[in-house]
Amino acid sequence: MRLVRLVALFGSVVLLVTVSVSLFDLRSERRNQIDASVVVAAESTNQSVAAKIDRAIALIDAANMSTEPAAIAGSFDGSVSVCVVSATGRACTDRDVSAGPAFGEAAMQAGLAGGAVAAAQPDSQTVLLVGDTSDGATVVIELGASALSIGTAEPDVVVEVLIAEDQPVSADGPESMNGLRVMSTATGLAAGGAIVVTASADGDVGLVGDGLAMYGLLFALGTVLIALAGWTVLVDRRSLEHRASTDELTGLVNRREFEHRAEEELDLAGRVGAGVCVMLIDLNSFKQINDTLGHQFGDLVLTACAERLSAAVRDTDLVGRWGGDEFVILLPGLQDASAVRTSAERIAGRLSASPLVGDVTVTASIGAAMYPRHGATLDDLIRSADVAMYGAKSTGVVHRMADPINLDTMSPLDVVSRNYAGPERRRPAPSLDDPPVGDRDLSRG
Known part of the structure; x- marks a missing residue:
């Protein structure tokens, strides 16, 4: 004893x-x-x-x-x-x-x-x-x-x-x-x-304050330290889980969490025959904001963009930060192209409606891909949406819908001709040894 x-x-x-x-x-x-x-x-x-x-x-x-x-x-x-x-x-x-x-x-x-x-x-x-x-x-x-x-x-x-x-x-x-x-x-x-x-x-x-007050409180808590330890472990675990799934700057879900939840949504859509839309959103001229006003001001702009994107979508939609100045949105249940265009216009309008921070306003280029028309997997949908978004940016339109993909027929030279570099947002021209990534004939959204 x-x-x-x-x-x-x-x-x-x-x-x-x-x-x-x-x-x-x-x-x-x-x-x-x-x-x-x-x-x-x-x-x-x-x-x-x-x-x-x-x-x-x-x-x-x-x-x-x-x-x-x-x-x-x-x-x-x-x-x-x-x-x-x-x-x-x-x-x-x-x-x-x-x-x-x-x-x-x-x-x-x-x-x-x-x-x-x-x-x-x-x-x-x-x-x-x-x-x-x-x-x-x-x-x-x-x-x-x-x-x-x-x-x-x-x-x-x-x-x-x-x-x-x-x-x-x-x-x-x-x-x-x-x-x-x-x-x-x-x-x-x-x-x-x-x-x-x-x-x-x-x-x-x-x-609690410094000095004796803090130490007195800590010793008074000695009788419940075992329970407190268990509670602390639980809180730490939840905090780690939250940090692991959340983008620290914007508070949106991060890329890993978005992919996990999107895969679950696509699996459900495949079982019940529902539609799903994936949108990639890239801020226009964001580098200029960083270069002229500083990265800290750019962080404020990204945070404000995240808030507006969250306010522009439905409660059932999922907004995440894909990386850098790119955001991604999952819209379950969207099967009609006109509904996708309406959503893209609403999102773009909300972003550019008024200054975000101070007198700074931003616009965005949006690419949209629909399941299963533009891809059967999340990777395919992201690729299709990325191509559509890059097409919208390069042609000066606000949003663009992807075209159906054909992974079996598109050659590496087709990829080069469409200036496509994939969802990682890198844009060097691929070599001829790269595997085919799909046939995209970009159309205006």
């Missing part, structure tokens, strides 16, 4: 240590998630602010003395005032912003720079942009903080845009401040001052 108690005590101590480590790991993981959200929100907002300043400078460079101030102001949301000053007078949208405290210095800097410059006005929390036109007029644009701000796709993150007299040093990463995790970035202005973007989120990691 004593041996049993010693073993139980030893086991309890081991479990206690394990739980303590697990709790600390969970706190660290949660803190990292909060920090990542704050960093993404700050950097994406900072990029948007810089883009709006560049847009204002471009509008000044393109203006002349006959340009209507309202036309310039209409290019921005929020608080914007514009004046065009010439030898014959001045025209303003609402008030004379050339009388502001920063105008004189900004006008001088613009003359020295030979182009429009921006200056901070901290007292009014505005940015003043001044520049001369080719015909001798001076254009003055005043942007309020509300015109520079954008929303953030990060939940529970608050973003503020402040106009500062001096440029602070940008932080290397999030810092703790009054119970918040805070990230600040600053952009200096040519004529003085800076625009400071601050993103903050609640720093509470959702677990």
Whole structure:
């Protein structure tokens, strides 16, 4: 009996240590998630602010003395005032912003720079942009903080845009401040001052506090450690199962899980004689978004696309991330080509209906294949949908339906002539030793 108690005590101590480590790991993981959200929100907002300043400078460079101030102001949301000053007078949208405290210095800097410059006005929390036109007029644009701000796709993150007299040093990463995790970035202005973007989120990691309170709670849980250990194992197993089947970025099912569930659906359809549709969706010009706005902003776009795709389909449909900027949808029960086209148009329309993140919109190319017309297996359907999608992209249409396949007659040269590289999205020309992959005469969807 004593041996049993010693073993139980030893086991309890081991479990206690394990739980303590697990709790600390969970706190660290949660803190990292909060920090990542704050960093993404700050950097994406900072990029948007810089883009709006560049847009204002471009509008000044393109203006002349006959340009209507309202036309310039209409290019921005929020608080914007514009004046065009010439030898014959001045025209303003609402008030004379050339009388502001920063105008004189900004006008001088613009003359020295030979182009429009921006200056901070901290007292009014505005940015003043001044520049001369080719015909001798001076254009003055005043942007309020509300015109520079954008929303953030990060939940529970608050973003503020402040106009500062001096440029602070940008932080290397999030810092703790009054119970918040805070990230600040600053952009200096040519004529003085800076625009400071601050993103903050609640720093509470959702677990018990540090010190004696945590250890007291852990020791109080000693009487139920065996049950807790079993529960922990169960939770960890479910968590691993969830991670194994879910795309970490978008929350959609990943490729492996999609293939597993699609195979089950095709098996059921084969037994009952039902139809199934598979759609491959590729975002157009997504590489340009990554190259110009950064991969973190691209991740926000992918997440927003996943949300819209999920909202555009039926409850019985399955949306997954195939890889990169490609998504895949399984639509059970669709047997009619017109219904497939209607679904593809609805999905494409939902994606491009309005900006996804900030002012960024995307379009997509969609290829559709139907079981059993375009393939008897998931691999065949994916190949057919991939060919159709690539055909839609190369011809500039939104969606395209695959044509029936003929695996026995298509030669490797046919594959090359159709620019097809298979569902892995690689596109080098195959060699003549490659096996046949099917006959596709692509038709418009």
